[in-house]
Amino acid sequence: MDCWDTVLRKEECMDQIHRRFSTDQVRNLLRDYTEVLLERPAIEKTLGLSKSRFFALLKSYRKGPEAFTITYQRGTPRKISAEAEEKIKKALLEEKALIENRDLPISGYNYSAIRDRLLKQGLRISVPTIIDRAKHLGCYQERPKKKLRDREVLTTAIGALIQHDASHHLWSPYAQEKWVLISSLDDYCSRKLLYADFFKAETTWAHIRAMEALICRFGLPLRYYVDSLRVFRFVQYRDSFWKKLNLRTDEADPQWKQLLQSLGVEITYALSPQAKGKIERSYHWLQDRIVRTAALEKSEARTQSGWLISRLSRR
Numbered sequence: 001m002d003c004w005d006t007v008l009r010k011e012e013c014m015d016q017i018h019r020r021f022s023t024d025q026v027r028n029l030l031r032d033y034t035e036v037l038l039e040r041p042a043i044e045k046t047l048g049l050s051k052s053r054f055f056a057l058l059k060s061y062r063k064g065p066e067a068f069t070i071t072y073q074r075g076t077p078r079k080i081s082a083e084a085e086e087k088i089k090k091a092l093l094e095e096k097a098l099i100e101n102r103d104l105p106i107s108g109y110n111y112s113a114i115r116d117r118l119l120k121q122g123l124r125i126s127v128p129t130i131i132d133r134a135k136h137l138g139c140y141q142e143r144p145k146k147k148l149r150d151r152e153v154l155t156t157a158i159g160a161l162i163q164h165d166a167s168h169h170l171w172s173p174y175a176q177e178k179w180v181l182i183s184s185l186d187d188y189c190s191r192k193l194l195y196a197d198f199f200k201a202e203t204t205w206a207h208i209r210a211m212e213a214l215i216c217r218f219g220l221p222l223r224y225y226v227d228s229l230r231v232f233r234f235v236q237y238r239d240s241f242w243k244k245l246n247l248r249t250d251e252a253d254p255q256w257k258q259l260l261q262s263l264g265v266e267i268t269y270a271l272s273p274q275a276k277g278k279i280e281r282s283y284h285w286l287q288d289r290i291v292r293t294a295a296l297e298k299s300e301a302r303t304q305s306g307w308l309i310s311r312l313s314r315r
Contacts, residue, residue, distance in 0.1 A: 020047075027068055080129070087123055091117060096109075157188060160223065161187035165227065165279045181283075197210065204254065211260070
């Protein structure tokens with residue numbers, strides 16, 4: 001019998017309060033509580049409320065006892081105007097044109113970027129609404145399955161590990177050539193982008209300049225995390241019948257590595273692209289935003305990191 005009463009009480013509590021009591025009944029109970037005629041647990045048991053819900057009603061009652069009400073008013077959903085629908089459609093079709101351009105390094109829709117652009121036009125539209133319109137216009141792609149990582153690097157402090165890499169792409173549909181974006185981010189929780197700049201080619205000097213700019217601004221890190229590019233590491237294959245090698249892997253140090261070693265900074269090498277997924281994900285985001293910004297503003301991306309960071313901070 002007690003178990004049955006408990007089930008009935010739970011079902012009653014789940015029901016909405018305005019269906020079980022009138023505004024006057026709840027107002028009288030709250031008035032008796034403020035006049036110390038009733039205790040809170042008794043009112044909660046009578047109304048079937050939780051403690052947090054009780055104090056929410058009490059706060060509303062104290063703002064204006066005469067105006068207090070528990071009547072539930074369902075607001076009608078806001079209808080999107082025809083002009084707004086047209087802007088959403090235009091933004092989605094522009095996005096589709098960028099994705100279908102095989103020369104650009106973007107392959108998926110970014111509905112958050114569309115929302116941000118519409119917001120700058122004074123149009124506040126939620127991402128689910130944009131996705132709903134995208135499905136009707138054929139501007140929607142299913143999310144790809146996440147790839148498993150074969151190695152994960154964990155750090156416990158800011159500056160303990162700096163992930164460093166480069167990405168060579170056509171960063172603007174109006175550019176005449178591809179550029180290299182060299183960037184560095186902190187591996188710790190913030191994932192802060194510490195450096196980002198465009199270069200015409202990925203050279204040793206370009207990576208040294210990137211390292212110099214980061215160290216002069218933020219100080220020496222404990223370790224750099226890079227791939228096995230020839231700029232960072234000397235890699236050689238095994239001896240063969242036709243060829244005799246004098247030096248093997250890591251028996252020679254490139255200039256970039258020598259410079260870090262002279263500063264007392266350690267180097268860790270990633271064994272696969274999946275092993276440096278944090279900075280790879282940052283490039284996916286950068287490609288999404290930079291290429292879209294350059295395409296929609298009909299401009300060429302500049303070669304100054306200040307322009308890059310300022311444009312990204314506005315997005």
